[in-house]
Amino acid sequence: MHHQQILKLLIWGALLPLMLIGCYPDGGLESIEDYDIVVTRYNPAYNFGGVKTYAMPDTVMHVLIDSTADDLLTREYDQVILDQVAANMQRLGYQRIEVIDPADPEPDLVLLVFASATKWQGYTWYPGWWGYWGYWPGWGPGYPGYGPGYPGAVVPYSYTTGSLFIEMVDANNVDDDLKSIPVEWAGGINGLMGSTSAGMRSRITSRIDQAFNQSPYLGSK
């Protein structure tokens, strides 16, 4: 083999790996917001046009894996979250019942807002939180031992600490056979409260808006 051929072989040999490395995709997501994900699920058989009033507890429930776990989530944004959910419901034509009076008719829907204070892996939706709401007077007569009935099929999923959940349940439509209170709509925002970066407020409000905006069936009043 001549020197010239060896030189050529070396040049080609050096070019090839450089071109291959150049091909390797480095991904296109750059900021933390790019990793936000908003999932909504609903019961297609439910008539959202037939319900008007709703009630919402004035707190964001922090759900822990058990009662001894540390709650590392901030409460700084609780009011922002609740206000934004209420603003969206109002925009869609729902009427909030602020004061629960046993003498009045019960609200059509109850909205529950909660955040994961721990990481969950492999759950379709959110486990183990239902008992937290047992004391709330908005339920009217209690349904001890009843759990939520979720729309949709089971899919493997996981939620990071700081995920935010909004659930719409119809407390007047309890299934006594299955002992479940049907969840007619649910919105999950993954990882939203996991950091304390600047612009958190606008991130929270825009993601909550997104959950309602991608669910146009809610507004069929």
Next chain:
Amino acid sequence: MKHIQTVILFSMLTASVFAQDLFNLHYQISLPMGDTKEYIEETGFRGVGLEWRKQVDGPFSAGLSFNWNVFNEVRTEVAEIDRGHVSGTQNRTINAFPMLVTGHYTFSPKSDFRPFAGMGMGAYLIEEKLGIGIYSISDSNWHFGLAPEIGFLYSIGFNTNLFVSVRYNYALEAGDAGSHSYIGLNIGFASELF
């Protein structure tokens, strides 16, 4: 044994003198078409191809071609799932690896400027990836595909040629995986190495 090796080596070297084996390395730009474009609209600026061609009979040559083409696009849109929707920033990627047997006809094989036309066929390994939020799903499939090609070689001395070609890649459906197609614009160097 050593004697046989020497004979083989010698015959390869002498064959190359007459047969003009071409070793060709080129950069590829990929323009998505059809179903590929449905998934990713943006042009893929990352691609590399490696080809070896051996003259078999006058203007006819046969060869092997290995390629890697990358498509990537970041989109924000709402996707439908069972009884619901998911929104978030989607990071879509396709890695296509065409591995082809090729045949070419070279016009005016003795001049510096040598246009050619040909066809490749073989296996396309295509990996589609969808990242949304912190989640990612990917699907890899082997497709059978065809790749008609036209181009030219231009001699620039030192047994080296400028290589330019346009190749239409068509990978047929494979089971549940849909077809893929894209046009590859190739530019590089072809060398009569050995």
